[in-house]
Amino acid sequence: xxxxxxxxxxxCFLNQNWERSVDHISQFGSFMSPQSxxxxxxxxxxxxxxxxxxxxxxxxxxxxxNSQALGGxxxxxxRALAHLDQFPADPGFAARAARFSSFDGQxxxxxxxxxxxxxSGKPSTAAIIQSLTASGxxxxxxxxxxxxxxxxxxxxxxxxxxxAISREETSLSDPISASNAKKRKAPSRSREKGAASPKPSTDxxxxxxEEDSDxxxxxxxxxxxxxxxxxxxxxxxxxDGARSNGNDEQKQRxxxxxxxCEPPKDYxxxxxxxxxxxxxxxxxxxxxxxxxxxRMKLLQDLVPGCSKVTGKxxxxxxxxxxxxxxxxxVEFLSMKLATVNPQLDFDNLxxxxxxxxxQLCGSLPNSAAYSSEMSMVxxxxxxxxxxxxxxxxxxxGMDFHCAVNMLDxxxxxxLNAHQASLGGFGDPSSQQxxxxxxxxxxxxxxxxxQDQEIVASSHNLHGGTSQAAQMxxxx
Amino acid sequence: xxxxxxxxxxxxxxxxxxxxxxxxxxxxxxxxRIQQTATNSSVGSRSRRIRRAAYASMAYSxxxxxxxxxxxxxxxxxxxxxxxxxxxxxxxxxxxVVIEIDRAEVLRKxxxxxxxxxxxxxxxxTADYIRCLATQVRLMQTVTDSISS
Numbered sequence: 027x028x029x030x031x032x033x034x035x036x037x038c039f040l041n042q043n044w045e046r047s048v049d050h051i052s053q054f055g056s057f058m059s060p061q062s063x064x065x066x067x068x069x070x071x072x073x074x075x076x077x078x079x080x081x082x083x084x085x086x087x088x089x090x091x092n093s094q095a096l097g098g099x100x101x102x103x104x105r106a107l108a109h110l111d112q113f114p115a116d117p118g119f120a121a122r123a124a125r126f127s128s129f130d131g132q133x134x135x136x137x138x139x140x141x142x143x144x145x146s147g148k149p150s151t152a153a154i155i156q157s158l159t160a161s162g163x164x165x166x167x168x169x170x171x172x173x174x175x176x177x178x179x180x181x182x183x184x185x186x187x188x189x190a191i192s193r194e195e196t197s198l199s200d201p202i203s204a205s206n207a208k209k210r211k212a213p214s215r216s217r218e219k220g221a222a223s224p225k226p227s228t229d230x231x232x233x234x235x236e237e238d239s240d241x242x243x244x245x246x247x248x249x250x251x252x253x254x255x256x257x258x259x260x261x262x263x264x265x266d267g268a269r270s271n272g273n274d275e276q277k278q279r280x281x282x283x284x285x286x287c288e289p290p291k292d293y294x295x296x297x298x299x300x301x302x303x304x305x306x307x308x309x310x311x312x313x314x315x316x317x318x319x320x321r322m323k324l325l326q327d328l329v330p331g332c333s334k335v336t337g338k339x340x341x342x343x344x345x346x347x348x349x350x351x352x353x354x355x356v357e358f359l360s361m362k363l364a365t366v367n368p369q370l371d372f373d374n375l376x377x378x379x380x381x382x383x384x385q386l387c388g389s390l391p392n393s394a395a396y397s398s399e400m401s402m403v404x405x406x407x408x409x410x411x412x413x414x415x416x417x418x419x420x421x422x423g424m425d426f427h428c429a430v431n432m433l434d435x436x437x438x439x440x441l442n443a444h445q446a447s448l449g450g451f452g453d454p455s456s457q458q459x460x461x462x463x464x465x466x467x468x469x470x471x472x473x474x475x476q477d478q479e480i481v482a483s484s485h486n487l488h489g490g491t492s493q494a495a496q497m498x499x500x501x
Numbered sequence: 502x503x504x505x506x507x508x509x510x511x512x513x514x515x516x517x518x519x520x521x522x523x524x525x526x527x528x529x530x531x532x533x534r535i536q537q538t539a540t541n542s543s544v545g546s547r548s549r550r551i552r553r554a555a556y557a558s559m560a561y562s563x564x565x566x567x568x569x570x571x572x573x574x575x576x577x578x579x580x581x582x583x584x585x586x587x588x589x590x591x592x593x594x595x596x597x598v599v600i601e602i603d604r605a606e607v608l609r610k611x612x613x614x615x616x617x618x619x620x621x622x623x624x625x626x627t628a629d630y631i632r633c634l635a636t637q638v639r640l641m642q643t644v645t646d647s648i649s650s
Contacts, residue, residue: 314621317621321621321628322624324624325624328631328632342604342605345627345631346607349611349630349631349634350611352634355638356552356555356634356638356641357552359555359638359641359642359645360552360555361548362645363532363551363641363644363645363648364545364548364551365544366645366649
């Protein structure tokens with residue numbers, strides 16, 4: 027997705043769905059008041075539908091859009107689930123809730139790990155609500171604080187547990203959400219790593235405070251993804267008194283959860299640097315920024331005269347100018363070639379040009395693709411005028427043995443692909459296409475496991491000169 | 502004729518596309534074809550054909566791994582199916598109200614196949630495209646030089 031506009035377009039798109047989903051969930055909430063288990067089932071089914079609807083989007087969009095979706099669900103879900111404590115134990119509830127948790131393993135992994143049966147009443151509600159708010163969203167925090175009629179202690183616990191829970195979740199969520207977007211997971215993994223590394227050195231409450239203030243700081247630094255930052259800070263500061271209680275719990279829970287889960291190995295490993303935000307958003311963005319700067323350096327090397335230029339905008343301007351100038355040069359040269367006297371002898375031209383080409387590509391690496399292409403070129407020797415080129419190309423020191431091997435193994439796919447494209451390749455003259463296909467047939471015939479044929483043809487190509495001895499062809 | 506060596510450009514192997522000999526062979530073949538088959542047509546149409554041949558050989562030698570070469574080949578293939586060149590629609594000149602130039606958009610229009618990519622990938626494709634273009638230009642330059650000398 028485009029960097030500049032992607033923040034807006036997925037957001038708008040997601041907002042529409044969010045409103046729709048909120049409407050659904052509010053209906054679901056009103057549904058819940060009759061308090062019958064069948065209605066609970068139906069309501070949860072609708073939630074499932076919503077998660078299925080939003081889940082692909084959350085894959086598709088970046089994590090900012092995802093957090094908004096979570097926020098929407100959290101708001102409405104909290105309203106609905108406040109009634110849950112009055113429900114009798116439902117055997118399907120655990121299953122459905124677990125499925126609901128798979129919506130975003132990052133947030134709800136903890137939920138699935140700590141879910142207690144609804145028979146225990148209020149603590150389960152608290153667990154649910156805690157997990158729902160633990161996606162680390164301000165929206166979730168705000169709405170939860172305002173709407174759920176819970177005790178103050180519970181509320182403070184939720185608020186303080188929120189930022190830290192979002193970190194613990196990652197350890198549990200890994201096995202659950204292995205199929206989720208990898209990029210989203212990697213930053214949270216590294217967050218765990220980054221959080222775990224200062225742990226042994228400092229006291230647990232301090233570390234927790236550090237992490238909390240870290241999240242606060244990173245939230246304040248994130249301008250694009252966060253809403254209602256001003257509201258969050260006072261809320262968090264209100265509960266400072268209750269924080270120490272929450273911290274101990276967090277520590278125990280975290281250490282308990284760290285051991286059973288092994289982080290999967292197929293993620294992009296990002297280490298959070300010292301003094302930098304450990305939020306998943308910022309980490310993903312940092313990875314992206316590094317990639318982009320790497321590519322810009324590459325481009326800087328390619329475009330002449332860009333070594334002193336600093337700044338993305340000027341650099342991009344230079345790149346654009348260079349591409350335009352190259353394209354104009356191609357046009358100009360093609361015009362020049364067209365006006366050239368058509369009676370020129372192209373054989374001689376080819377030979378002359380071959381010598382130039384050798385000098386130009388003197389030190390090319392001997393890559394596999396190169397080899398297969400060279401072997402393809404060698405097949406063009408059917409036409410006598412090309413023999414000059416091939417002679418010169420061969421003196422480049424190509425390992426023809428290597429080329430032959432490549433032709434056998436990889437040449438097939440390349441050839442097939444090329445053949446498919448050559449149907450409409452090049453000049454509009456039909457002769458051209460036909461000519462290509464002829465050559466390809468020759469190549470394919472050569473390439474289908476006939477080493478001796480290739481050797482023979484190569485001998486023909488080079489007229490049994492000393493070049494053949496240099497070719498190192500093995501039968 | 503003075504042999505062209507690009508050692509003056511810095512590191513030649515880095516700036517050259519690795520499939521240069523293939524590109525050269527393709528292009529020369531196309532050129533010879535054009536010379537043989539289209540002696541009567543006008544300079545303009547011949548130059549257009551040569552240009553298309555240049556792009557085609559470039560895209561063909563770059564292979565299918567690259568998005569830009571793939572897009573180029575597809576575009577050329579469509580052209581080939583309908584060899585009639587469609588008349589260009591006259592562009593209605595709109596007043597330039599652009600305040601800020603979106604350089605990424607401009608780059609996307611320049612690089613073939615660039616419209617469906619994210620910024621990161623676009624930069625990568627641009628780098629490869631520039632390499633290929635530069636190689637092609639150098640190739641054509643040597644050809645014209647060798648012809649004119």
